[in-house]
Amino acid sequence: MNKRQLLFVTYQDEHIDEGISYTIELAKAMLEDIVVLLVRKKDSLNERFQDLMAGVSFAEEGEHESARRIVSGKESVLPAGMDGKITEMIVASSKAGVHLDVQHTDNDVVSGIRSFLKGNTVVDKVVLSPAVTEGEVLTTRELNRLVRTASRPIVTMTRQSVQAAREERVRKGAPLRYVPSAGY
Secondary structure, eight states, X not given: OOOOEEEEEEESSTTTTTTHHHXXXXXXXXXXXXXXXXXXXXXXXXXXXXXXXXXXXXXXXXXXXXXXXXXXXXXXXXXXXXXXXXXXXXXXXXXXXXXXXXXXXXXXXXXXXXXXXXHOTTEEEEEEOHHHHHSSSSOHHHHHHHHHHSSSOEEXXXXXXXXXXXXXXXXXXXXXXXXXXXXX
């Protein structure tokens, strides 16, 4: 019998480890393992244009195979320093007694989750990192579509916003900062 798993979805960027501590605690409480799915952000028009121009440059120099890979978007490599963060995540989860596995996909969030869930029936819940849920890449419409079609519970996380904390203080009538009075 396979052990149940949590699917932790995050981007292949500098915020790769955001939310992993919560996911480890959740997996520990549910006696489950974790699979980290590293997905690609959708390319912006500017990034796509830059890739096309780089492809043209390689093609002009006779590097046709490199040009094809760049233009087709197959040049996905983890940004510098990500291996260290992945290692830290694995060590932290093993200290907590939770097995952590890392998977990569060249798909965006919704497509990546769907394709992963099709081939993995042991996934119990999908946990979206704050980078995924708060970024402007995943729209509310896409998130709602994912919730309807994933056939697994979706857990979303958000960052504690400084702005939200300030608004809460103002709402309660507390001062935004301490200002000592002039008189003793």
